[in-house]
Amino acid sequence: MQFDTIIPFVAASLVLAFAPGPDNIFVVTQSAINGWRQGIVVTLGLCAGLIVHTLAVAFGVAVIFQKSDAAFVALKLVGAAYLLYLAYCAYKADPAEFKTEGNDAQPFGTMFVRGIVMNVTNPKVAIFFLAFLPQFANPDRGSILWQVMILGLLFIASAFVAFALIVIIASAIRQRLLRSEKAQLVLNRLAGVVFVGLAVKLASADR
Secondary structure (H helix, E strand, O other): OOHHHHHHHHHHHHHHHHOOOHHHHHHHHHHHHHOHHHHHHHHHHHHHHHHHHHHHHHOOOHHHHHHOHHHHHHHHHHHHHHHHHHHHHHHHOOHHHHOOOOOOOOOHHHHHHHHHHHHHOOHHHHHHHHHHHHHHOOHHHOOHHHHHHHHHHHHHHHHHHHHHHHHHHHHHOHHHHHOOHHHHHHHHHHHHHHHHHHHHHHHOOOO
8 A cells, every 4th residue: 555545545534534424423422421431432342343344345245235225224224223222221311320430331341332233234334335445446556355454444543533532522521411410311312312313314324
């Protein structure tokens, strides 16, 4: 990979990572509710999901979701169902659960898995990777497989940096929320509404 490819690719990746979407909205809500540690764990989960998408594109699996209506519909419905489950959990949450980042917060393993599932069950991410990564690969520069893998890792690194900044900003407002149970309840309800909206958007998405 040469710098004339890497620099524009990383720049485009950062812009795309900061653009409002399901992943960074998820990071914002979880960081504001649970704190920066939980936000970073969610970010790591989302990035782990991106590894799955990178491997899928590199080995051609993502083509299935581009070509098969049944596979696309099945995966997006699974993702929408999971988002509705998260909406239910957010709506039913007690504000007291979010007063500390200790025993009352969600286990790190749970948040990490949530990030992975959130990302992997979005077929539009797979199709985006299928459309985006190969544009920067060049057969004259060696194996397309390894070029796609490198590009995927660069995108993941860019996404992590962008999401980490989002975590810092979102968790900064958390201290104000901790002083008010009403504010926590409002945020929980808002998170539930956001998850429902994302579920509807995903379920109604076309390729």
